[in-house]
Amino acid sequence: MEQKNPIQVAGRLFGVLEFLADAGSAGLMEVSVALDLNKTTAHRVLNSLIYMGYARQNAVSGRYEPTFKVVDIANRIMGRVDIVQTVRPYLRKLMEATGETVHFVERDGNDAVYIDKVESMSNGIQMVSRIGSRIPLYCSGVGKAMAAEMDDWEIEEIWNNSKILRLTPHTITDRNDFKRELEEIRKRGYALDDEENESGVRCIACSLREPLGSARHAFSISAPVSRMDNGRLRELAASVLKVREEITRKLRASVAGPETVRKEMRYMHEQHEHREKCRLDAR
Amino acid sequence: MEQKNPIQVAGRLFGVLEFLADAGSAGLMEVSVALDLNKTTAHRVLNSLIYMGYARQNAVSGRYEPTFKVVDIANRIMGRVDIVQTVRPYLRKLMEATGETVHFVERDGNDAVYIDKVESMSNGIQMVSRIGSRIPLYCSGVGKAMAAEMDDWEIEEIWNNSKILRLTPHTITDRNDFKRELEEIRKRGYALDDEENESGVRCIACSLREPLGSARHAFSISAPVSRMDNGRLRELAASVLKVREEITRKLRASVAGPETVRKEMRYMHEQHEHREKCRLDAR
DNA sequence: CTCCTTTGTTTCATAATACGAAACTAAATT
DNA sequence: AATTTAGTTTCGTATTATGAAACAAAGGAG
Numbered sequence: 363m364e365q366k367n368p369i370q371v372a373g374r375l376f377g378v379l380e381f382l383a384d385a386g387s388a389g390l391m392e393v394s395v396a397l398d399l400n401k402t403t404a405h406r407v408l409n410s411l412i413y414m415g416y417a418r419q420n421a422v423s424g425r426y427e428p429t430f431k432v433v434d435i436a437n438r439i440m441g442r443v444d445i446v447q448t449v450r451p452y453l454r455k456l457m458e459a460t461g462e463t464v465h466f467v468e469r470d471g472n473d474a475v476y477i478d479k480v481e482s483m484s485n486g487i488q489m490v491s492r493i494g495s496r497i498p499l500y501c502s503g504v505g506k507a508m509a510a511e512m513d514d515w516e517i518e519e520i521w522n523n524s525k526i527l528r529l530t531p532h533t534i535t536d537r538n539d540f541k542r543e544l545e546e547i548r549k550r551g552y553a554l555d556d557e558e559n560e561s562g563v564r565c566i567a568c569s570l571r572e573p574l575g576s577a578r579h580a581f582s583i584s585a586p587v588s589r590m591d592n593g594r595l596r597e598l599a600a601s602v603l604k605v606r607e608e609i610t611r612k613l614r615a616s617v618a619g620p621e622t623v624r625k626e627m628r629y630m631h632e633q634h635e636h637r638e639k640c641r642l643d644a645r
Numbered sequence: 646m647e648q649k650n651p652i653q654v655a656g657r658l659f660g661v662l663e664f665l666a667d668a669g670s671a672g673l674m675e676v677s678v679a680l681d682l683n684k685t686t687a688h689r690v691l692n693s694l695i696y697m698g699y700a701r702q703n704a705v706s707g708r709y710e711p712t713f714k715v716v717d718i719a720n721r722i723m724g725r726v727d728i729v730q731t732v733r734p735y736l737r738k739l740m741e742a743t744g745e746t747v748h749f750v751e752r753d754g755n756d757a758v759y760i761d762k763v764e765s766m767s768n769g770i771q772m773v774s775r776i777g778s779r780i781p782l783y784c785s786g787v788g789k790a791m792a793a794e795m796d797d798w799e800i801e802e803i804w805n806n807s808k809i810l811r812l813t814p815h816t817i818t819d820r821n822d823f824k825r826e827l828e829e830i831r832k833r834g835y836a837l838d839d840e841e842n843e844s845g846v847r848c849i850a851c852s853l854r855e856p857l858g859s860a861r862h863a864f865s866i867s868a869p870v871s872r873m874d875n876g877r878l879r880e881l882a883a884s885v886l887k888v889r890e891e892i893t894r895k896l897r898a899s900v901a902g903p904e905t906v907r908k909e910m911r912y913m914h915e916q917h918e919h920r921e922k923c924r925l926d927a928r
Numbered sequence: 929c930t931c932c933t934t935t936g937t938t939t940c941a942t943a944a945t946a947c948g949a950a951a952c953t954a955a956a957t958t
Numbered sequence: 959a960a961t962t963t964a965g966t967t968t969c970g971t972a973t974t975a976t977g978a979a980a981c982a983a984a985g986g987a988g
Contacts, residue, residue: 367693367696367697368689368692368693368696368975369654369658369689369690369693369974369975370946370973370974370975371652371654371655371945371946371974371975372654372658372690372693372694372696372697373697375652375655375658376697376699379718380718380721383718383719383721383722384721386725389964389965390964390965390966391963391964391965400947400948400949401948401964401965401966402947402948402949402966402967403946403947403948405965405966405967406651406652406946406947407652407655409651410650410651410652410655411655413650413651413655414650414655414656414659416659424964424965428722429753430722430751430753430758430760430776430777431777432715432718432719432722432777433719433722433723433776433777434775434776434777434778434779435662435663435666435715435719435777436666436715436716436718436719436720436777437719437775437776437777437778438663438666438667438775439666439711439713439715439716440716441775442669450766451766454766468713470712470713475713477713483733483734483737492717492720492721492724493713493716493717493720494713494714494715494716494717494718494719494720495717495720496717651946652945652946653944653945653946653975654945654946654974654975672935672936673935673936673937674934674935674936683976683977683978684935684936684937684977685937685938685976685977685978686975686976686977688936688937688938689975689976707935707936707984
């Protein structure tokens, strides 16, 4: 039993907020039933969210819906993640060169978290992924790419603490197969996800060589198998490795060199925040 | 006096979360002081956020920091906003044609909320804006573009309920000047923001003609004055109006036509969510 | 090295707060 | 007109969040 929430309402507040985010909109009773809350409690929680500006009640339908306030907070958080700003131009170039959607992730425990995504517009069929959502390391291209850079004990730890599930017929569920696969990745320099996580989707992924610390980020190209035969894969592998080199060079330069640029941007941002604050205070 | 929050801790929970989002990371005492909370209360609130996965305590520094969970929620919310998906390709094209950053907003009361942004990469100097953040209608290009489409009584209401501030020497602070300006916009078909909101920044903006309802969305091109002399402005005006027409046509088509496409995508998304749920339940 | 300051964590009695049953209103539905 | 359902308000009560105080642990100063 994992000890309970030190603040009971907290779970209810965020539960309702998440529910609204998923549902798009909901009536009081829907919320009440879905989260198993007393009608009155649901009502109070919703009003609290409204009071704080995280939800609103649609004037015509009377239904409750989320506002964009969480979106604002989310972007304040993302704004601080410098690596995204640094790497994005390269990922964009990669997307343009290949015409496929490119993802960028950061390691967090036994998962990878999507922190950026450059979508190809040309293709009708879009990959379904979301910034901020998670994917296990053991069964994803990006995950394996990062794991390949780690010490053996860390790999063991990841494997042991992951709930190994056969998500598709191709998912690797054997520890030794996994280790052999990582060995393979080390040789090649890039990782593959051959429908191991989602049927019909192939990925080619590769980790970043960062100046400090080991394997915290990776990027990938994902596409339906129909566009990812072995020939195409070889083609993409070349692009991926080239971009990896470019990013590596850039990151090395950033550490030694013009950190001032980053600081300047931070300053501009601070100035902007300041003006916004003034505006609010003036109410 | 605006009645108080029906759930006291709620304000504290979200207050702390927002603080962490802005600060990047913070110690217990920083939080305690900044939000005027008892040390113990701050501690409890932080632990509750950690318990729910919205914050974590850095293993080495011991400092508290936000996780990407809000980011995930934010993107679940944004994923439901169909208009963004529909319009983005056009905005991207506009960005590529002009080389300038393009913004897309939705009206919310007396403000506009940024709901999309296509950044130009080529230019070193980036505009500072954030998806989910707000800007008053009365002093922004996008705001005026939408206001120009409204009935007189609604314009009055917006003006009366806005806190009119002289943000820069160019800000319009007189009701009649404002109305004359809107008249001008109606004639031209697009709006200008000539350093009215932020010194040194000019915008050209224009609202969307949507099949149902009036003036809920607008887009704009923003750039430093140095890149936005009157000649350039005329050039951009042509592009902006052209894109507006393209979007209008597309929106009209979407209503009558292939709504199925949208439904299909929604279906794919639902499938994906389902798989994720299974994964979590399996724990 | 010791003392002192600062920060983070835990405990606990108490006051305040969130809780939910019930009553009530207003729409929909039959 | 009668019945059901959703949403809102009230209020006594039990639970829960609260904060003072004690404690632990990690720097900093002398």
